Amino acid sequence: MSGGISYRERTVEANGIRIYYREMGAGEPLLLIMGLGANVDWWDPVFLRRLADRYHVVAFDNRGAGRSEKPPGPYSINQMAEDAAALMDRLGWSSAHVLGMSMGGMIAQELTLLHHERVRKLVLVVTTCGGREQVLASPEVYKVLYMPKEGISPEVIARSTLYLLFPKDYMEAHPEKMERVVQDLLQAPISPEHFTYQLTAILNWSDFSRLGEIDKETLIITGSEDILIPPENSRILAREIPQSRLVEFPGGGHGLITQFPEEAANEVASFIG
Secondary structure (H helix, E strand, C coil): CCCCCEEEEEEEEEECCCEEEEEEECCEEEEEECCCCCCCHHHCHHHHHHHCCCCCEEECCCCCCCCCCCCCCCHHHHHHHHHHHHHHHEEEEEEEEEEECCCCHHHHHHHHHHHHHHHEEEEECCCCCCCCCCCCHHHHHHHHCCCCCCCCCHHHHHHHHHHHHHHHHHHHCHHHHHHHHHHHCCCCCCCHCCCHHHHHHHHHHCCCCHHHHHCCEEEEEEEEECCCCCCCCHHHHHHHHCCCEEEEEEECCHHHHHCCCHHHHHHHHHHHH
């Protein structure tokens, strides 16, 4: 979360752990939920700034990641959804718009299913329903994702992560932005142990059979070149969630919010209103 954006930060007790969050802006509440191994520093500052111009935005670190508490596993998507609901309680929010990215999108779906009265409108970015019905990434992608991380420097891990987030031609055309992203990825990096706890939570989760129960207006955003969670997964969500609309960014990778921060924020703002 570089780029000079102004925010307020706090750590609160919620669902039995300490959760670190940053808040910015004013207006209707908007909760941002990050993905696997990620933390608040991974949100693009331009994207955040555009949203904070209109909404009271809160972004937090999931359990095990960033500056939140790192209890021993196992973790579950259900548990992390309850973390989000408990954080909303501490914020005094009876309900909020919810935007989840990647694993955060899974948490956002589960939050909606568990506490549908807490969610106003739902935004699902580069995510999936999980389980047998999802469209998997290639074996080459999983080789990078599952590579042993013990004893490997955070910078090496960060640089390998870039290949999962952005198309190769985009990386080559924007070397300075890639260096900024690496620096963001190096802020409070997740430990190999806690990365595995989060990854296992993903592998053990699915809501395909319950997608029809998501009764909120839902915006689904994907990129045509996402190799980590292929865009077919967003098409499945759009087909199964009743009140949903799909937006696909041509040339967008898993990190499309960083590739197209203004355009993505405009889509979200237009949807939420």
